[in-house]
Amino acid sequence: MARPVLAALALALLGVPAAAQQRPAVVSDDAFRVCGDPANLPYSNQAEEGFENKIAHLVADEVKLPLRYYWMPTGPGFVRNTLGTKLCDVIIGYASGADVVQNTNAYYKSSYVLVTKAGGPLDGVDQLGDERLKDKRIGLVAATPPADYMLRYGLLAKAKSYPLVVDRRYDSPSEAMIADLVSGETDAAILWGPNGGYWAKKSGAPLAVTPLLKEKDGPPMSFRITFGIRHGELEWKRRLNELIAKKQGAIDQILLDYGVPLVDDLDRPITKARG
Incomplete structure (x- = not known):
């Protein structure tokens, strides 16, 4: 699953300190303070090359505050040591429904994708469940929702597994999955949409990225992504929700430029910015 979604699931078991005292407009009145991973493309990095970096700048411009980051690798303790310590006020990408944070409205929805060689078999x-996948070697991140369907269809025996949680300063499973597909080590790859779309585009190879929106009677394959903030900061949530609605078209365009496969609430593909 994608890093934001993976983080939400991994951190759901961790506690978070009591909600901070609510402030009337923005949590910090001298900066838009973002909790960010320093090495997690396509989402963020310290050079501010990810789409979450671009969206953070968009929000900072709108609230008319300088953008300030607190950097920490995503993993156990991320929420507790960022939002929880009040060193920053928002995580730009967090899966909807994660209890460890308060979610804003979703600013995008994406799905898992199947990446294959364009023009290939x-x-x-x-x-x-397509019969053409039988006996194919498929790259898959371990313990993610597509694994349930692959088990159902008998596709796991030949699958190549990649690690679920890594320190992205030293390892990049999604990038490795695409490289293995391009080299012929695997026949296909299943990735969380933002990862699949971005690294397929970066590879320079003719690859097809297909959202997996038809799987039924199993775990969901599409997820809404929100801003994550501290519980109890209702005015901050309202302010961010208004901003997301106002800037939805600009946000969509950033995501589309990064190759993120977008879907609407009915899981229909979005191919151009709304607004």
């Missing part, structure tokens, strides 16, 4: 495959 798997062209047009949009379901994991």
